[in-house]
Amino acid sequence: xxxxxxxxxxETSSGLVRRAALGLLAAGLAGCGxxxxxxxxxxxxxxxxxxxxxxxxxxxxPAPLPAANFIDERRSxxxxxxxxxxxxxxxxPVGGSPTAxxxxxxxxxxxxxxxxxxxxxxxxxTREPTFAQEGTVAVRIRILERDGRELARARVAVQRSRSLxxxxxxxxxxxxxxxxxxxxxxxxxxxxxxxxxxxxxPWLAE
Numbered sequence: 184x185x186x187x188x189x190x191x192x193x194e195t196s197s198g199l200v201r202r203a204a205l206g207l208l209a210a211g212l213a214g215c216g217x218x219x220x221x222x223x224x225x226x227x228x229x230x231x232x233x234x235x236x237x238x239x240x241x242x243x244x245p246a247p248l249p250a251a252n253f254i255d256e257r258r259s260x261x262x263x264x265x266x267x268x269x270x271x272x273x274x275x276p277v278g279g280s281p282t283a284x285x286x287x288x289x290x291x292x293x294x295x296x297x298x299x300x301x302x303x304x305x306x307x308x309t310r311e312p313t314f315a316q317e318g319t320v321a322v323r324i325r326i327l328e329r330d331g332r333e334l335a336r337a338r339v340a341v342q343r344s345r346s347l348x349x350x351x352x353x354x355x356x357x358x359x360x361x362x363x364x365x366x367x368x369x370x371x372x373x374x375x376x377x378x379x380x381x382x383x384x385p386w387l388a389e
Contacts, residue, residue, distance in 0.1 A: 229372050232379055233388040235279040242286035255293045262364050263290035277388045281326050289321040313349040316359055318367045326386050337382035341370040
């Protein structure tokens with residue numbers, strides 16, 4: 184009788200442990216599948232910057248990513264297009280002999296697994312970061328004479344990163360990438376005006 188009672192107690196304890204583990208896992212998954220924060224669009228463009236040039240041309244595109252998967256390439260290409268659009272909105276030619284050329288040196292939005300990350304139930308419960316998203320944009324503006332001689336240049340480079348907790352779904356990771364791209368664009372807007380005023384002053388038309 185004692186032996187049977189003991190065996191029954193061990194079975195009950197084991198069941199409680201399993202149920203507790205499943206409860207922790209369910210709580211972690213519930214946290215992952217919760218309501219996403221609304222996507223943030225980049226702030227409206229700042230006032231235009233008028234340059235005393237005849238035209239503003241798109242120059243070189245960004246260098247290829249050294250090691251990237253399909254998702255990195257897609258996000259980076261979207262970032263490059265968005266940056267080009269914002270530059271065309273902000274920089275406006277008002278007439279003149281020189282030409283402005285916009286080289287997009289870098290436009291990268293990549294995602295990597297965090298080293299030494301916590302996986303499994305532990306990662307879900309602690310919500311420690313699993314994915315690191317990094318974004319970099321570098322733009323070069325050159326003022327060129329008709330013969331190709333460079334008269335002046337300004338360079339702007341911005342970089343931001345963010346981490347996502349363990350168990351982040353594909354949808355949440357995409358949302359994080361969109362927020363990061365919007366942050367980069369806002370940061371670029373701020374740095375662009377400073378760089379142009381500091382380096383291209385003679386070609387600024389107020």
